[in-house]
Amino acid sequence: MQFAANEATMKSPYTEAQDIAHARALAGTASPVRDAANDPDLPVYMNEVYDWAYVSPRNVRWLDRNIVVKTLLFGNDQRLMRAYLERIRPGMRVWQVAHVYGDLVRRAAKRVGPDGDFVLTDVTPVQLRHARKKLDDMPWAQTEWADAASFRAPGSCDLICSFFLLHEVPDAWKQRIVDNMLAQLPEDGEALFVDYHKPAWWHPLKPVLAVVNRLLEPFAHAVWKNELSYYATYPQDYTWEKRTVFGGVYQIVSVRRRKA
Numbered sequence: 519m520q521f522a523a524n525e526a527t528m529k530s531p532y533t534e535a536q537d538i539a540h541a542r543a544l545a546g547t548a549s550p551v552r553d554a555a556n557d558p559d560l561p562v563y564m565n566e567v568y569d570w571a572y573v574s575p576r577n578v579r580w581l582d583r584n585i586v587v588k589t590l591l592f593g594n595d596q597r598l599m600r601a602y603l604e605r606i607r608p609g610m611r612v613w614q615v616a617h618v619y620g621d622l623v624r625r626a627a628k629r630v631g632p633d634g635d636f637v638l639t640d641v642t643p644v645q646l647r648h649a650r651k652k653l654d655d656m657p658w659a660q661t662e663w664a665d666a667a668s669f670r671a672p673g674s675c676d677l678i679c680s681f682f683l684l685h686e687v688p689d690a691w692k693q694r695i696v697d698n699m700l701a702q703l704p705e706d707g708e709a710l711f712v713d714y715h716k717p718a719w720w721h722p723l724k725p726v727l728a729v730v731n732r733l734l735e736p737f738a739h740a741v742w743k744n745e746l747s748y749y750a751t752y753p754q755d756y757t758w759e760k761r762t763v764f765g766g767v768y769q770i771v772s773v774r775r776r777k778a
């Protein structure tokens with residue numbers, strides 16, 4: 519697989535190498551290689567920053583549970599998932615750009631049903647193995663080993679959803695993922711981003727989240743700073759509807775093609 523960023527079209531002022539160096543500096547880790555699970559086919563940030571969370575099969579076994587998602591999202595998991603699930607109607611074609619721990623992918627595919635198509639992409643093989651098991655009894659649900667930044671959906675999609683992916687990837691990838699999702703939106707399709715957002719100044723969790731970002735999520739601060747439309751090369755061609763929940767900690771952004 520080819521994961522190299524196309525630097526000629528990047529809006530981010532940083533190259534991928536600078537993004538990674540920045541992440542390492544923030545996380546205070548100098549060593550790029552941490553254990554044997556390190557996989558040369560993954561985007562470099564997966565091995566260098568998220569190896570423990572998404573790549574190491576032993577950890578993934580422990581983490582892939584609803585209670586983990588509920589805890590990480592401070593109990594907001596169901597309302598954030600509902601924002602996605604309620605948009606799915608039977609018979610739709612849905613592309614979910616990355617795996618999510620717990621039962622979300624299963625619930626999404628179930629809502630699509632046998633008259634529709636559900637495709638889940640992910641860059642990490644162990645994540646796809648877990649997803650495949652969850653979707654085994656639903657033949658209309660496909661899993662594909664692919665980067666959300668370059669995957670081409672086989673047909674046009676009614677709904678394309680990124681659920682907490684953007685804050686985890688370097689800026690260069692944010693731009694490529696947003697552009698790729700939008701490029702595949704048909705006239706009446708919708709792209710949905712559910713992700714972190716800058717908390718209101720008074721939010722008691724703001725300092726906690728700032729420390730978590732600093733130590734574990736080095737690419738997340740960018741979604742506090744920038745609107746998601748910043749990552750689109752042609753934002754003016756789309757309508758962007760944002761709503762925030764939990765005192766601004768999370769955002770739900772719906773994007774559609776602007777009608778001519």
Ligand SMILES: C[S@@+](CC[C@H](N)C(=O)[O-])C[C@H]1O[C@@H](n2cnc3c(N)ncnc32)[C@H](O)[C@@H]1O
Nearest residue numbers: 572616617618619640641642645665666682683
């Ligand atoms: C959706 S994000 C975070 C979700 C959330 N923290 C959870 O509870 O699972 C995590 C997933 O994104 C995947 N991923 C990271 N970069 C990706 C990319 N460029 N394309 C597709 N999947 C990607 C990882 O392999 C991982 O399975």
